[in-house]
Amino acid sequence: MSKIALVDDDRNILTSVSMTLEAEGFEVETYNDGQQALDAFSKKLPDMAVLDIKMPRMDGMDLLQRLRQKTSMPVIFLTSKDDEIDEVLGLRMGADDYVKKPFSQRLLVERIRALLRRQDAMDGNVVADTEDTKVIERGDLRMDPLRHAVTWKGQDVSLTVTEFLLLQALAQRPGFVKSRDQLMDVAYDDQVYVDDRTIDSHIKRLRKKLRMVDPEFSAIETLYGIGYRYNEE
16 A cells, blocks of 8 residues: 655645545545655655645745655645746656646546556566557657656656656657547546646647757647647658
8 A cells, every 4th residue: 555645734635635545545644834744754755745835834845855865756746836937946856747736636646646656667566568658769759658757869858747648649659640639538537627728738848848958859740720749750
């Protein structure tokens, strides 16, 4: 049974999310602020932490910085901020994914499961070999789903789970068009409603991150009114 730490100063979120996770078979510990969580983690680390960014005493960014000095355990940020700078900074500091408030708890559960599977692979535990776990190599792109690792021209690219899933869906079949609806099905639970602009925003951030390592990156093509495709040439 995996132990999940929830760190948030909103008691309603702590209560509702912990009930959902416990119903899914997880062991859950809750903390009201970063300092309280850090004190507890110094005695025993959980398998994963879900952190709010804005908290009293010690915020999520500070807590993540302290954690990355001694552990690589998966960390998801819960954030109501819509500031891309915070997202990029958090990922560079070592966050694994973001879920923005208000959020679907089913979506959060799926993100947690995905990151725990990745951690199992990194720890050497056996994971079934499927189409979604095979290493993908497309020209200058290399993706390792089990380790959630992406490189472009040999340089590491830090992606959220959602961005990774979208890139994986496109790269699995180069040249084939994926509609926005198809990409929504890949990235989100079928109970979660998102509109076209959400997928467009993810693709925009995905391109931006790849262009940070290669300003000439153009492998993700937009077909206006239709969707997106991956072109490895």
